[in-house]
Amino acid sequence: MSEERLVEIETKIAFQEQTIKDLNDVLYEQQQEIERLGFICDTLAKRVKELSEFAMGIDAPANEKPPHY
Incomplete structure (x- = not known):
């Protein structure tokens, strides 16, 4: 393997390691x-949920129908 090819491979590996990091x-x-x-x-x-439960307790009793019924 040529020195140039080896340097190219090492450079690519270094860039890949940095990219992975x-x-x-x-x-x-x-x-x-x-x-x-x-x-x-x-x-x-x-x-x-807390606010919903609080609002249900104040605004609409569980078994009471709305006034338009």
């Missing part, structure tokens, strides 16, 4: 963001 860093950041957004989503879902 960069992609890994981005993937890690995305996973952190997904976990953060999941936590926010869970928190908001709980809050919506």
Whole structure:
């Protein structure tokens, strides 16, 4: 194998290693963001449920028909 060919292969490998590292860093950041957004989503879902239950207790008693009936 020629010296030129060997240098070319080593250069390509170095670029591939850097690309893999960069992609890994981005993937890690995305996973952190997904976990953060999941936590926010869970928190908001709980809050919506609490507010819904609270509103149901105030606005419309469970067995009472609306006034237009």
